[in-house]
Amino acid sequence: MTIDLPLARPDLTWAVTTNDNAKSAEERDAILADPGFGNHFTDHMVDVCWSARGGWHRPRVSPYGPIPLDPAAAVLHYAQEVFEGMKAYRHGDGSIWTFRPYENAARMQRSARRMALPELPSDYFIDSLKQLIAVDGAWVPSADGTSLYLRPFMFAKEAFLGVRPAQKVGYYVIASPAGAYFTGGVQPVNIWLSTDYARAGKGGTGAAKTGGNYASSLLPQAEAYEKGCQQVLFLDEGEYLEELGGMNIVLVRRDGTLVTPESDTILEGITRDSILQLASDRGHTVERRRVTITEWRDGVASSEIVGAFACGTAAVVVPIGRLLAEDFEIVHSGPAADELALSLRAELTGIQYGRVEDRHGWMQRLDA
Numbered sequence: 540m541t542i543d544l545p546l547a548r549p550d551l552t553w554a555v556t557t558n559d560n561a562k563s564a565e566e567r568d569a570i571l572a573d574p575g576f577g578n579h580f581t582d583h584m585v586d587v588c589w590s591a592r593g594g595w596h597r598p599r600v601s602p603y604g605p606i607p608l609d610p611a612a613a614v615l616h617y618a619q620e621v622f623e624g625m626k627a628y629r630h631g632d633g634s635i636w637t638f639r640p641y642e643n644a645a646r647m648q649r650s651a652r653r654m655a656l657p658e659l660p661s662d663y664f665i666d667s668l669k670q671l672i673a674v675d676g677a678w679v680p681s682a683d684g685t686s687l688y689l690r691p692f693m694f695a696k697e698a699f700l701g702v703r704p705a706q707k708v709g710y711y712v713i714a715s716p717a718g719a720y721f722t723g724g725v726q727p728v729n730i731w732l733s734t735d736y737a738r739a740g741k742g743g744t745g746a747a748k749t750g751g752n753y754a755s756s757l758l759p760q761a762e763a764y765e766k767g768c769q770q771v772l773f774l775d776e777g778e779y780l781e782e783l784g785g786m787n788i789v790l791v792r793r794d795g796t797l798v799t800p801e802s803d804t805i806l807e808g809i810t811r812d813s814i815l816q817l818a819s820d821r822g823h824t825v826e827r828r829r830v831t832i833t834e835w836r837d838g839v840a841s842s843e844i845v846g847a848f849a850c851g852t853a854a855v856v857v858p859i860g861r862l863l864a865e866d867f868e869i870v871h872s873g874p875a876a877d878e879l880a881l882s883l884r885a886e887l888t889g890i891q892y893g894r895v896e897d898r899h900g901w902m903q904r905l906d907a
C-alpha cells in the first residue's frame with residue numbers, strides 16, 4: 540500500500556509503504572517487555588535521497604530492511620558519514636514526545652558541514668521523525684525508564700573511488716526500543732584514563748557526530764574493559780579533559796560549582812547542556828573552560844572536588860566512582876556529588892516523561 544503525505548515543503552511528499560510483514564502486537568509486546576539496547580528495530584524506516592544535482596528528493600517511509608549499496612559506495616571506503624541519537628518518550632496520557640529535536644537537527648547540520656555532506660533542513664529532520672512515529676508509534680514502550688531510541692543517519696552512497704565529497708547521499712532514520720538503562724538503581728561507573736590513544740585533535744572531527752570517532756575509540760574502550768572499567772576518558776594534548784567518547788563529563792566542586800571541559804574537539808552533548816541549565820536554574824555556578832587532569836587529581840586530594848558524572852542521551856546521567864590511570868587513581872567517596880547528579884537526572888527524566896513542568900519548552904510532540 541502506498542499513500543502520500545505532505546512534507547513541510549509543498550513540492551515534496553512522503554511516499555509511505557507499510558510493511559506487510561510487520562511484527563504482530565504479541566511479538567512486539569514480547570520485545571517491548573525486555574528490549575535491551577540496540578537489539579531490536581521497528582517495522583519501518585525513513586529514507587531520503589540527496590544528489591548534487593537534484594538536492595533532497597524521494598522522501599520515503601518503507602519497511603525496515605537492508606539498504607542496497609554499491610561495493611564502491613564512498614562511505615565504505617572513506618567513512619563520509621554522520622548520525623544523531625535521540626529518544627521518543629511515552630507520556631502518561633499515551634502521547635509521544637521527543638526532547639530538544641531542533642538541537643539534534645542543528646548538530647547534524649554542523650556534523651554534516653564538517654564531513655562535507657549536505658545539510659538536512661531542520662523541518663525535514665523533525666518531519667522525518669514524525670513520519671516514522673506515525674507508522675511505528677506502537678513501538679514506543681510505556682514502562683518507566685524505557686523509550687524508543689531514534690537513530691537518524693546520513694552517508695555517502697555514490698559509487699566512486701576518487702577522493703572528493705560524494706554527489707549522492709542517503710539520509711535515513713531507524714528506531715530501536717530501549718529498556719531502562721539501569722535496573723536496580725543507577726550505579727557509579729569506573730573509568731579508564733587513556734593516555735596511549737587520543738580521540739580527537741585540534742582541527743579534526745571531534746566535534747562532529749561521525750562514525751570514525753567511534754571506530755578509533757574501540758581499541759581504547761577494549762583496554763578499559765581489560766582494566767575492569769566500563770568507559771574510557773580521553774585527554775587533549777595529554778593533559779586537558781575531553782570526554783568519554785560517547786558521553787560528556789562534568790566535575791562537581793565542594794561549593795556545588797559544576798565544571799565541564801570546553802574545547803572544539805568535544806562533541807557538545809544536548810544532555811550536558813540541559814543538565815547544566817537545570818543546575819544553573821537551581822543556583823549552581825557553571826564553568827565551561829579547559830580543565831586539566833592535574834586539577835581533578837589535586838582537587839580530590841584537597842577535597843575541593845567532591846565528584847564527577849558523565850552524561851549522554853543513552854544513559855542520561857551516571858556518577859563516576861573511580862578514575863583509573865596507568866600510574867594513579869582518583870576515587871570519589873562522599874555521597875554529595877552523586878546525590879546532586881542523581882537529583883538532576885531525576886529532574887531531567889521527569890521533564891522527558893512529562894511528570895515535571897517543561898519550563899524551557901524542550902519537549903516536542905511527535906504523534907500530532
Ligand SMILES: *Cc1c(COP(=O)(O)O)cnc(C)c1O
Binds near residue numbers: 752
Ligand atoms: C552523542 C555523543 C555525546 C552525547 O550527546 P547527547 O546529545 O547528550 O546525547 C557525547 N559524546 C559523543 C562523542 C557523542 O557522540
